[in-house]
Amino acid sequence: MRDPTTTTEVDVHLVNAPDTVPELSCYTTNLVAYLETGEPGVRSRMAHAVRLAVRLDSGPGNLVFSQHSRIDGDAALGYRGAADWGRAVADLQTELTRSGRVLAVADTFHLSWSPAHGIAHSPHWLLLLGRRDGRWLVADHFRALTPLGEQEPFLGWLDDATVERALTPYGPWPPEIAHRDRYALGTAVEPVHADRFRWLARTTGEDPPADPGAWTRGxxxxxxxxxxxxxxxxxxxxxxxxxxxxxxxxxxxxxxxxxxxxxxxxxxxxxxxxxxxxxxxxxxxxxxxxxxxxxxxxxxxxxxxxxxxxxxxxxxxxxxxx
Structure with a gap:
């Protein structure tokens, strides 16, 4: 694979960073950016959806967090996955054609604009907005001062090898990170496809999974x-x-x-x-x-x-x- 740094450093100057969206988590910041195309009220819905709930999972000190209620509407989002990059490219291209954008799951370790680049692995949602000539238009609206440094929003064209590296699955995750992935949309989403290249897509007609356990609310x-x-x-x-x-x-x-x-x-x-x-x-x-x-x-x-x-x-x- 090619070193992503060269491509990123060139391309970040070609396209301005994304417009500012609410400074939330890396999941919800890019979720709002994904949903607000054609849904101008999504920012207000996000604010009203915020609520913290927890439950215990297989032990008195093992917490599962749910940060907000669902804001993705009747055609709920769910994870999709592919075992190899060739299959992932085909499926991502199909989703781009269908929806005009894809909410994909990357790893901060391979994102050159992330302060965790080359240091720490963590799931991170970003947007794929287009593809041409083997290159992808990638947007990341997330902005935050993290313990590893400051993350600024990013928008740029990245080559196929760089995007493959960014989306390459990593794991297994510890339970608290696995739970964040599973409840990132507010309620449980299965399967999570953590061992595959993965992204989110509408799941019209699919029944949501059962959500076990007693939650503490309020x-x-x-x-x-x-x-x-x-x-x-x-x-x-x-x-x-x-x-x-x-x-x-x-x-x-x-x-x-x-x-x-x-x-x-x-x-x-x-x-x-x-x-x-x-x-x-x-x-x-x-x-x-x-x-x-x-x-x-x-x-x-x-x-x-x-x-x-x-x-x-x-x-x-x-x-x-x-």
């Missing part, structure tokens, strides 16, 4: 459940830090939109946004401290208690699907 109850797990298990802050970072981004966005719409008090929303912004910082600090043998259960408990108290002033809970 933000106060959910925060209490998460707080208990993190304070009882010194490894939990490290394992679920990304889930809580995503929740912070989602709830901050929800608060901004609802305050702008006059649905909640702007002053209370701003205060709650500050608390949500502190949550991933505290969780990361607690994870690093626990790794050095100094757990921070008291700090974690106070942080979650503060979030619960301030939530009472911004109570416009959405309906939960799970």
């Amino acid at each position: 933000l106060p109850e959910t925060l209490e459940r998460v707080s208990t797990v993190l304070t009882d298990d010194d490894t939990a802050a490290a394992r679920y830090g990304d889930d809580l970072w995503a929740a912070s981004r989602h709830y901050t966005y929800r608060l901004e939109v609802l305050a702008a719409n006059g649905e909640i008090c702007a002053e209370a929303a701003a205060a709650a946004a500050v608390s949500w912004g502190e949550l991933p910082k505290v969780v990361r600090f607690a994870a690093e401290s626990a790794a050095r043998g100094r757990p921070r259960a008291g700090l974690l408990r106070r942080t979650f208690d503060d979030l619960q108290r301030i939530h009472e002033k911004t109570t416009t809970e959405p309906v939960s699907e799970v």
